[in-house]
Amino acid sequence: MIAVVSAGHGLALAAILFAIGFAGLLARRNLIVVLASIEIMLNAAGLAFVAAGARWGQADGQVMFFFILTVAAAEVSLGLALAISFRRYLRRLDVDRAERMKG
Amino acid sequence: MLSLLWLVPALPAAGFVILTLFNRHLSRRAAAVIGVGSIALSAYFALSAGLDFMVNPPAGHAYRQVLWTWFDVAGLRPQIAFYLDAMTVVFMLVITGVGLLIHLYSAEFMRDDAGFTRFFMYMNLFVAAMLVLVLADDLLLLYLGWEGVGLCSYLLISFWHTDPKNVYAGRKAFIVTRVGDTALVVGLFLLFTDLHTLQIQPLMAAAQQHWAAGSGVAAAAAALLLVGALGKSAQLPLQTWLPDAMAGPSPVSALIHAATMVTAGVYLIARTNVLFSLAPDVRFTVAVIGTLTLLYAGLSALAQHDIKRVLAYSTISQIGYMFLALGVAGWSVAIFHFMTHAFFKALLFLSAGVVIESLGGEHDIFRMGGLRRRLSLVFWTFLAGAASLSALPLVTAGFYSKDEIIATSLGSVDGGVWLWAGALAGAFITSVYAFRLVFIVFFGETHTEVTSRPGRRMTVPLVILGVLSLVGGFVWMPEWMGGFDPLARFLETALPTTAMTGEGTGGSAAEALTGMVLSLAGIALAWLFWMRRREATAAWAARPVVARTQRFLLNGWGFDWLYERAFVVPVKWFARVARDDLVEPVVTGIAWLNVRGWQTLSSSQNGRLRTYLAVAGVGFVAAVAFVMWGWQ
Numbered sequence: 001m002i003a004v005v006s007a008g009h010g011l012a013l014a015a016i017l018f019a020i021g022f023a024g025l026l027a028r029r030n031l032i033v034v035l036a037s038i039e040i041m042l043n044a045a046g047l048a049f050v051a052a053g054a055r056w057g058q059a060d061g062q063v064m065f066f067f068i069l070t071v072a073a074a075e076v077s078l079g080l081a082l083a084i085s086f087r088r089y090l091r092r093l094d095v096d097r098a099e100r101m102k103g
Numbered sequence: 104m105l106s107l108l109w110l111v112p113a114l115p116a117a118g119f120v121i122l123t124l125f126n127r128h129l130s131r132r133a134a135a136v137i138g139v140g141s142i143a144l145s146a147y148f149a150l151s152a153g154l155d156f157m158v159n160p161p162a163g164h165a166y167r168q169v170l171w172t173w174f175d176v177a178g179l180r181p182q183i184a185f186y187l188d189a190m191t192v193v194f195m196l197v198i199t200g201v202g203l204l205i206h207l208y209s210a211e212f213m214r215d216d217a218g219f220t221r222f223f224m225y226m227n228l229f230v231a232a233m234l235v236l237v238l239a240d241d242l243l244l245l246y247l248g249w250e251g252v253g254l255c256s257y258l259l260i261s262f263w264h265t266d267p268k269n270v271y272a273g274r275k276a277f278i279v280t281r282v283g284d285t286a287l288v289v290g291l292f293l294l295f296t297d298l299h300t301l302q303i304q305p306l307m308a309a310a311q312q313h314w315a316a317g318s319g320v321a322a323a324a325a326a327l328l329l330v331g332a333l334g335k336s337a338q339l340p341l342q343t344w345l346p347d348a349m350a351g352p353s354p355v356s357a358l359i360h361a362a363t364m365v366t367a368g369v370y371l372i373a374r375t376n377v378l379f380s381l382a383p384d385v386r387f388t389v390a391v392i393g394t395l396t397l398l399y400a401g402l403s404a405l406a407q408h409d410i411k412r413v414l415a416y417s418t419i420s421q422i423g424y425m426f427l428a429l430g431v432a433g434w435s436v437a438i439f440h441f442m443t444h445a446f447f448k449a450l451l452f453l454s455a456g457v458v459i460e461s462l463g464g465e466h467d468i469f470r471m472g473g474l475r476r477r478l479s480l481v482f483w484t485f486l487a488g489a490a491s492l493s494a495l496p497l498v499t500a501g502f503y504s505k506d507e508i509i510a511t512s513l514g515s516v517d518g519g520v521w522l523w524a525g526a527l528a529g530a531f532i533t534s535v536y537a538f539r540l541v542f543i544v545f546f547g548e549t550h551t552e553v554t555s556r557p558g559r560r561m562t563v564p565l566v567i568l569g570v571l572s573l574v575g576g577f578v579w580m581p582e583w584m585g586g587f588d589p590l591a592r593f594l595e596t597a598l599p600t601t602a603m604t605g606e607g608t609g610g611s612a613a614e615a616l617t618g619m620v621l622s623l624a625g626i627a628l629a630w631l632f633w634m635r636r637r638e639a640t641a642a643w644a645a646r647p648v649v650a651r652t653q654r655f656l657l658n659g660w661g662f663d664w665l666y667e668r669a670f671v672v673p674v675k676w677f678a679r680v681a682r683d684d685l686v687e688p689v690v691t692g693i694a695w696l697n698v699r700g701w702q703t704l705s706s707s708q709n710g711r712l713r714t715y716l717a718v719a720g721v722g723f724v725a726a727v728a729f730v731m732w733g734w735q
Contacts (some may be wrong), residue, residue: 029713038394
């Protein structure tokens with residue numbers, strides 16, 4: 001028998017994942033880790049869609065997840081490019097170094 | 104072409120507008136063409152209107168041109184309208200004519216000045232304001248011009264504004280004349296509340312109808328207008344601003360003293376002569392103030408050693424003559440003296456400007472000297488002006504007008520022996536100080552070398568004004584010389600004639616002889632003191648009593664000292680005390696609160712991305728929480 005995971009549990013997991021990602025975003029200064037945190041938050045959002053889709057018995061949630069995957073792929077490619085030029089200009093991957101852009 | 108009358112004040116005003124709008128885009132040449140050209144055109148239209156008026160006098164010897172209604176509030180319905188009668192024709196022609204010559208002169212005089220365009224801007228506005236003043240059909244419009252000349256005098260006296268001294272002088276002129284202006288405004292309020300109009304001709308008719316001669320309200324109205332006139336015309340006790348007004352460039356002094364500004368008071372009193380006839384006491388005060396002022400300023404002029412300050416005191420003194428004439432009901436004579444004075448005073452100031460410029464900015468007459476050969480043309484024009492100022496008999500314009508005033512001060516029913524004696528004493532003093540100037544500046548040893556010479560645009564106005572200063576008086580000759588007096592006939596159409604007693608020797612050759620002898624005696628005395636026995640005079644002047652008197656006269660009898668203590672110091676003290684009143688903490692508190700708030704908000708803008716993100720996160724959570732649970 002397939003173990004049934006309730007929508008509530010799925011959403012709770014998504015919230016926990018999102019919080020972990022957000023905490024990483026705030027706490028870590030390494031740009032690579034920041035990108036990874038954002039990735040976790042994106043996936044938390046995807047999980048919430050899937051859980052909600054299962055709850056209502058509709059495929060929309062899973063379709064939405066494909067979109068999120070695509071966006072995540074695009075985001076990673078942009079983010080890594082950004083990380084390379086960040087390092088080139090600011091010599092480190094420390095996001096607090098971007099403080100000097102304050103105008 | 105009377106219908107083009109409106110162009111006379113409109114053209115200088117248009118010149119001002121154009122110069123203001125295109126200030127920085129105009130070359131010096133273009134600015135000069137616009138600045139001088141607008142006055143030239145205005146003078147042309149003034150001349151054509153004036154000639155038309157003389158040849159074909161309109162009905163009632165007055166022409167009225169209504170342009171539009173200014174505003175219409177609670178029964179006050181002033182119109183923008185011009186009124187031309189014989190007196191206005193004389194004023195208009197002098198203002199535009201002398202103004203044109205001064206503008207032409209300025210085009211060269213100011214050639215190297217950084218504020219060339221700005222200068223012509225102000226000068227054009229000045230002439231426009233003065234023309235509005237004399238052409239106004241309504242006292243309110245007159246007041247607009249009145250304030251306009253006040254503003255322009257401030258702007259022009261402090262024209263070289265990088266020197267604080269000049270700015271103080273401009274401020275002083277503005278504030279002292281403001282005292283008079285306030286009285287004038289109160290006077291206008293009084294006239295309007297009592298007679299319900301400010302249009303001059305109906306107003307005068309209404310005053311004559313409703314107010315009895317010698318009544319209190321007529322006296323109050325006349326007195327208030329008089330105080331206004333005293334301020335603008337620099338008469339006792341509001342004369343202190345004029346000597347300091349010399350801080351402006353020389354053409355400005357010429358314009359203020361000859362064509363505009365200071366004669367505004369004379370115009371106002373002559374224009375409202377009905378009011379002054381209704382208040383004989385006030386009119387007598389005018390005569391007394393005029394006599395006192397002419398003596399005061401004449402004596403002060405004797406002690407000055409700045410060439411322009413001598414001329415400034417001389418202006419105060421000559422306006423004193425005009426006030427004396429007005430005070431004894433010699434309305435037309437005052438206008439006559441205004442005209443000749445405009446000629447010779449403009450001439451003297453413009454000549455002094457050339458002298459000062461040629462000597463590299465030297466103002467002290469004792470460091471001049473011997474200029475007769477080096478600046479021979481200016482010597483002759485200055486001599487013509489000084490001769491006219493000291494009323495040299497028969498050949499100068501000043502003689503005819505001043506002689507007529509002196510005769511009127513005795514012969515008029517309102518005149519008197521004391522006024523006559525004062526006027527004669529003033530005439531004597533005038534020729535002493537005028538020729539003191541001539542002998543010290545143009546004769547004797549050279550103290551400063553001449554470094555530049557005037558060009559054509561400066562000498563032509565000098566020559567024209569020189570000729571006018573000599574022949575300008577032949578339009579009104581006394582009876583014993585044949586009585587050729589077209590100007591008197593002309594002015595009679597606008598101003599009441601002077602009632603003469605017909606007793607004594609008023610206006611006769613014998614009486615005129617007294618004036619002539621005094622004028623010549625003054626010149627002789629000046630020659631003796633400052634030509635023949637210059638060393639002896641210098642030694643005499645060094646004696647303590649004489650030196651102290653001279654210092655007293657030099658400082659204008661201590662009026663500045665007195666006003667400083669009586670008004671300036673108390674007001675400053677009060678301002679200092681009133682600084683810490685109850686309102687102060689409230690106002691500074693608001694300012695402090697704003698500064699603190701700004702500092703707090705500014706520190707949140709620190710550029711740290713993670714802080715921004717954390718704040719955004721907290722905000723998001725708070726917003727969601729509010730949406731979910733906040734509405735109960």
